[in-house]
Amino acid sequence: MDHSRAPLVPLPAGPARLITAVGAVLTLVSTFLAWTWTTAFPGNLTVTGYPGGLQNITLAGAALTLLHVLAGYRLRGLRWLAPAGTTAPTLLLALGTLAATWYTLGAITQQLGGLVNLEPGGWIAGAAVLLTLLGALALPADRPSSPDSPTGPWHRFRHSLTTGRPRPAAPLPSWAEILIIAAAFALGLLLFTYGVDAEYGELFVGYLLLAIAGLAALSRSGLTARLSTLTARHRNITLTAAFVAAACFPLTLTNDTYTNLATSILIFATVALGLNVVVGLAGLLDLGYVAFLGVGAYAAALVSGSPESAAGVHFPFWAAVLTGIGASLVFGVLIGAPTLRLRGDYLAIVTLGFGEIFRITMLNLNGKTGPDITNGSMGIPNIPDLEIGGFRFGDSHDVLGFTIGRFGNYYLLMLLATIAVVLVFRRAADSRIGRAWVAIREDETAATAMGINAFRLKLLAFALGAALAGLAGTVQSHVITTATPDQYQFAGTVPPNSAFLLAAVILGGMGTITGPVVGAALLYLIPNKMDFMQDYQLLLFGVALILLMRFRPEGLVADRRKQLEFHDAPLEGA
Structure with a gap:
């Protein structure tokens, strides 16, 4: 026996x-x-x-x-x-x-x-x-x-x-x-x-x-x-409760350092949502997406009153935001127009090249190897804190007996930006254009045969994703008060970078709203809280990727279509 x-x-x-x-x-x-x-x-x-x-x-x-x-x-x-x-x-x-x-x-x-x-x-x-x-x-x-x-x-x-x-x-x-x-x-x-x-x-x-x-x-x-x-x-009621809970988060912390961490998580999550438009909805593999974050950050840094800025101007916040969004949007169109006729691996290689070209260009605009615009590796430091309607983000404020510091102010601002991005993503995904993006993602040839202008819609997705990244980059440059080229790489040990952004979208759940936010929070929070295991972080990250792709390839938060695609039958008890 x-x-x-x-x-x-x-x-x-x-x-x-x-x-x-x-x-x-x-x-x-x-x-x-x-x-x-x-x-x-x-x-x-x-x-x-x-x-x-x-x-x-x-x-x-x-x-x-x-x-x-x-x-x-x-x-x-x-x-x-x-x-x-x-x-x-x-x-x-x-x-x-x-x-x-x-x-x-x-x-x-x-x-x-x-x-x-x-x-x-x-x-x-x-x-x-x-x-x-x-x-x-x-x-x-x-x-x-x-x-x-x-x-x-x-x-x-x-x-x-x-x-x-x-x-x-x-x-x-x-x-x-x-x-x-x-x-x-x-x-x-x-x-x-x-x-x-x-x-x-x-x-x-x-x-x-x-x-x-x-x-x-x-x-x-x-x-x-x-x-x-x-x-x-x-x-x-659910959306209101979620907003209230998120707004109360700085009031529950005992250390402003953790509020800074939460602000960075929101920035990372917002950029991941923008990438989710490109990858999750339209199915375009973009490996240089972090460059659009950098375009928005540099554009805002140049016009926000930094003493080291070559522009020498100080725009109000709303104008700096529009500048960052507009610059990223223009770059998205300029890069997408000649490249989006490519598909699959070829598109990924081209976008990866764009990301590296952006970083190297920012390094060379130092007054020696090129025009003196970005100060090279030194970047644009000393970006002043925001002031909106007399409210100074660099000062502490007492609200209902609680003291909200500098990072708490920026956290609440970034929370509003994240909500705006969520609304844009949700409206876009539920619209006729969003359904066309999904059709292109599933089968571009069949979508084209049904009368969908694939190139125009892919360019629209690329431009919208770039604009959302530019919005996040504008706030990021004011939070960290500087913009340097080494912040915008394809891969590295500290997010946001293109590899981690793509991982946040895929691991969290492509095409969903909650998925990239959860993925971004985990990928940013875990390395920061496990710095005592810094030598093994990439190894552990690789092991986690393998396990998740084996047991939950649709992501942590997946829609019904992905569950049916990756499993022979609907998930039991899911």
Whole structure:
């Protein structure tokens, strides 16, 4: 008999849930014990009776796992946690808790010099999370397997992640649905703030591991689908709640440095949305898109009153914005007109060349190898802060008892710019032109045969994407007060650059609004918070690309068309 092909029979639901619950309770208890003996490891994990640092991540993961285990007993107050089934979210949360806990124990061992630095609480935590995961693996799947399905361990694990048909939600009054939407955005704001405000890299890694597992568990439990139904029903309320939550973000931070990080994320996300018009809607592979960001930044820097500017003028902000947008738009048309008759790899090579030509040109306009316009590698520094209607962005302002500093002012300005870009993208995608772009992306020959002027529409997409990048570049030049050529490369360790922008669009989800924003936030936030792993960032980035392309090629946030394109059947429980 071939034992490797023998079916793996799960434990009955009762004993498996009991094992999982016991493991989760022991994990909870372990967070109140000391994990190490010295405060040399960040977070002070030496205190008994009070969790700290990464212990809070393990505590949250164990509590969520225990709640889903109890929901499996069909307790009336907890059944809403998993309308599509409890096994898949329980397994994902147990896996995320184990990853965060074992990462913490491994970091303690590596930084302090051996397993001897672990206290009994650390050993109990490591064993308890393993027991929790084993119990979750033994739970029966929410959807019974077919008799002819594969029976190996990997197939058993994948089947455990499938969910059943979600239970219909009880009808709620409109005010209750609005409260749920508001609570969801408030919770999302708090969780995002916790990650951005993480004081050290190890805490952010633990938070990221549990957050990934938690988001996957939300999707598998069916809560994400229910929330999506509510947001679609109350679209205006949802947009208002999203704007209010984003506007409140600077008020929740304790350090203006993190507000600067959030402003940079919005700039990166706005540029990614502009690239999404070119790549996601029209299907044009542009590898030099960051050059349009640079055109907008340099154009605004030349006319914004910098003492080192060769133009010697100081336009008001609205005129500087129009200058940056107009310059990028013109360059988009000039570059697109002779090149957009190319397709595929040939277009990618040409746009890559344009990106490098722009950077080299900015270097050579230094008064020695060319006209003295951009100061060469020194760039255009000392760009003054904006002043709009007497409101100085360089000063701190008190709002409702909260102090908003310089970067908070620019964050709110960039938030308005991002909203404008989102509205433009949404209107364009839903219009007749947007549908024509999608047709060109899917099959340009068939679109042309149906009477679509492919060249004109591709040029329009190129110009619109360039204009949106110019808008972001204008604000960026004022935020960082300088414009230098080395900021606008094809690839590098610090975004924004063309490679990271393209990755943000593809990983986030091409053709969607939320996808590039999520992708940009992750690709900008992770390198900044994991600077202690700087030597391995590109390696880890490559591994993440491979895993995501293998298991979710449609991106983190994908539309229905992409899901059907990359999967033989609609995603279970998605």
